[in-house]
Amino acid sequence: MGFTLVYLSLLVLIPLAGVFFKSAGLGWDGFWHVALSPRVLAALKLSFGAALIAACINAVFGTLVAWVFVRYQFPGKRLFDAAIDLPFALPTAVAGIALTALYAGNGWIGQYLEPMGIKVAFSPLGVIVACTFIGLPFVVRTVQPVLEEAEKELEEAAASLGANRWQTITRVILPSVLPALLTGFALAFARAVGEYGSVIFIAGNLPMVSEIAPLLIIIKLEEFDYAGATAVAATMLMLSFVLLLIINGLQAWARSRKARNK
Amino acid sequence: MTTAIDHSLLDPPRLPREPLMETNAAITESVWVRRTLTAVALLFLAFFLLLPLVAVFAEALRNGVGTYVEALKDSDALDAIKLTLIAAAIAVPLNLVFGLSAAWCIAKFEFRGKALLISLIDLPFSVSPVVAGLVYVLIFGAQGWAGPWLAEHDIKVIFAVPGIVLATVFVTFPFIARELIPLMQEQGTDDEQAALSLGATGWQTFWRVTLPNIKWGLLYGVLLCNARAMGEFGAVSVVSGHIRGQTNTMPLHVEILYNEYQFAAAFAVASLLAALALVTLSIKSWLEWRHADELSALRRH
Numbered sequence: 001m002g003f004t005l006v007y008l009s010l011l012v013l014i015p016l017a018g019v020f021f022k023s024a025g026l027g028w029d030g031f032w033h034v035a036l037s038p039r040v041l042a043a044l045k046l047s048f049g050a051a052l053i054a055a056c057i058n059a060v061f062g063t064l065v066a067w068v069f070v071r072y073q074f075p076g077k078r079l080f081d082a083a084i085d086l087p088f089a090l091p092t093a094v095a096g097i098a099l100t101a102l103y104a105g106n107g108w109i110g111q112y113l114e115p116m117g118i119k120v121a122f123s124p125l126g127v128i129v130a131c132t133f134i135g136l137p138f139v140v141r142t143v144q145p146v147l148e149e150a151e152k153e154l155e156e157a158a159a160s161l162g163a164n165r166w167q168t169i170t171r172v173i174l175p176s177v178l179p180a181l182l183t184g185f186a187l188a189f190a191r192a193v194g195e196y197g198s199v200i201f202i203a204g205n206l207p208m209v210s211e212i213a214p215l216l217i218i219i220k221l222e223e224f225d226y227a228g229a230t231a232v233a234a235t236m237l238m239l240s241f242v243l244l245l246i247i248n249g250l251q252a253w254a255r256s257r258k259a260r261n262k
Numbered sequence: 263m264t265t266a267i268d269h270s271l272l273d274p275p276r277l278p279r280e281p282l283m284e285t286n287a288a289i290t291e292s293v294w295v296r297r298t299l300t301a302v303a304l305l306f307l308a309f310f311l312l313l314p315l316v317a318v319f320a321e322a323l324r325n326g327v328g329t330y331v332e333a334l335k336d337s338d339a340l341d342a343i344k345l346t347l348i349a350a351a352i353a354v355p356l357n358l359v360f361g362l363s364a365a366w367c368i369a370k371f372e373f374r375g376k377a378l379l380i381s382l383i384d385l386p387f388s389v390s391p392v393v394a395g396l397v398y399v400l401i402f403g404a405q406g407w408a409g410p411w412l413a414e415h416d417i418k419v420i421f422a423v424p425g426i427v428l429a430t431v432f433v434t435f436p437f438i439a440r441e442l443i444p445l446m447q448e449q450g451t452d453d454e455q456a457a458l459s460l461g462a463t464g465w466q467t468f469w470r471v472t473l474p475n476i477k478w479g480l481l482y483g484v485l486l487c488n489a490r491a492m493g494e495f496g497a498v499s500v501v502s503g504h505i506r507g508q509t510n511t512m513p514l515h516v517e518i519l520y521n522e523y524q525f526a527a528a529f530a531v532a533s534l535l536a537a538l539a540l541v542t543l544s545i546k547s548w549l550e551w552r553h554a555d556e557l558s559a560l561r562r563h
Contacts, residue, residue, distance in 0.1 A: 003363050004367055008364075013382070019393065019400065083543070084307070084311070085546065086539065086543065088489070090493070092495045093517055093532070094318060094535045094539075097528060097532055098536075101317050102314060108313065132310060165291060190388040191387075194391065194392065194496075196390065196392045196496035197495035197499075214393070214496065217393070218499070236393065
């Protein structure tokens with residue numbers, strides 16, 4: 001018990017508190033000066049925006065994948081099921097260079113997209129692709145167990161009461177999955193906001209265009225602008241906490257609504 | 263004119279392969295909807311998951327096996343592999359001990375602030391790895407709080423191996439605890455109490471009762487922790503300083519080679535890491551199929 005607390009505070013809490021202390025050293029004005037500078041704002045906007053879009057893509061396709069895995073039979077299901085966890089296991093740098101190789105102008109996918117005027121690698125679109133890759137398992141793995149436990153009797157009841165399949169899915173299944181879906185969404189989002197390894201290779205890292213916030217922290221560190229780096233870090237931490245709080249609130253709301261409906 | 267005989271009437275009645283409920287038309291979709299959905303889902307997975315994996319190996323072997331082996335025999339690459347193994351060899355056991363003790367005190371005892379402790383353990387999951395690296399630079403770096411003291415005693419943490427180990431520990435911190443907490447909570451304390459009442463010492467109880475109960479969950483956690491420890495990039499990149507042959511781990515080496523346009527070599531090292539990921543995934547899937555009941559308690563990964 002004591003050991004747990006000491007280890008936790010030594011390795012996690014004190015260092016994180018350090019970020020806020022250090023950025024407090026800048027003073028209020030100094031902090032906002034860094035946090036609201038155009039380059040930082042652009043980076044934060046890209047990081048959070050791309051993560052949000054990626055999390056939405058994952059929410060849709062992740063749920064679809066979970067649904068297909070739980071309800072349908074097809075050959076190779078186990079293999080695909082195991083592959084879902086690939087983004088957890090594959091080092092982010094490897095994922096980054098692999099995605100870049102695929103989507104670059106001469107890559108397997110890029111060579112077809114580029115003539116159509118879609119530039120994925122070295123543009124904000126690439127950031128979204130990388131964020132989608134790393135966030136996918138979070139949604140699938142949180143939604144899947146809930147779908148597995150969903151009671152078919154409820155669906156039968158809905159069908160016997162005259163609901164068509166679409167109504168059953170949107171009115172019966174979706175509400176019961178919603179809390180898990182929101183959790184998965186939040187996890188995928190939080191992960192994508194802070195993602196560094198897989199994004200920097202594909203992003204191209206043009207200041208103001210495709211430069212993500214974590215990269216900006218590293219750039220500031222390399223310029224020995226420690227205070228600036230911590231200000232960006234503190235802003236990121238605060239924004240993530242706020243967003244996680246909102247999503248936790250949404251989840252509580254979904255849960256209480258579900259409880260009321262029972 | 264011959265009359266066609268309907269052979270289907272002669273066949274023995276076919277039993278439905280699945281329980282009737284599965285094929286109940288009222289609660290499933292038409293065949294075409296099912297096929298389309300499955301196809302869309304699998305295409306998405308193929309594009310986003312399998313293709314990148316294939317690309318790693320294809321790119322690594324593009325210039326033939328000779329260049330591939332050459333890239334791995336490079337002394338910088340060997341040093342990077344060695345450092346990665348060292349960092350993982352320190353970080354994983356540390357987090358193993360922590361994960362065990364954290365899960366132990368959360369699952370077996372009641373105390374105030376338990377929920378808070380659990381969410382604190384999860385914290386490294388939601389903190390950007392770059393920020394994780396940054397905090398250690400702030401503390402141990404030349405301008406950091408402990409910096410001057412460390413410089414006096416000639417201890418190097420940042421841009422040296424200890425920093426890499428620290429960053430790795432931070433990032434991989436929740437993995438084992440996360441796996442064990444729900445498992446041990448579900449198992450409760452009955453077995454331990456029985457052992458204690460039969461005269462076993464606390465230590466004996468732990469080795470003979472608790473540990474065998476959680477061994478598969480523990481292995482599962484160690485596996486995930488190890489995969490992340492060896493593959494960590496963001497946090498390690500901040501604290502390492504990228505000194506070749508000294509503070510370069512495998513993922514960092516991939517980056518350096520890639521930025522120098524040595525694509526084949528970069529993908530060769532990357533393919534080793536990808537192979538590690540594949541091994542991790544196969545052991546993990548094997549564990550899930552063989553010991554599903556012992557791991558069942560809330561699988562979040």
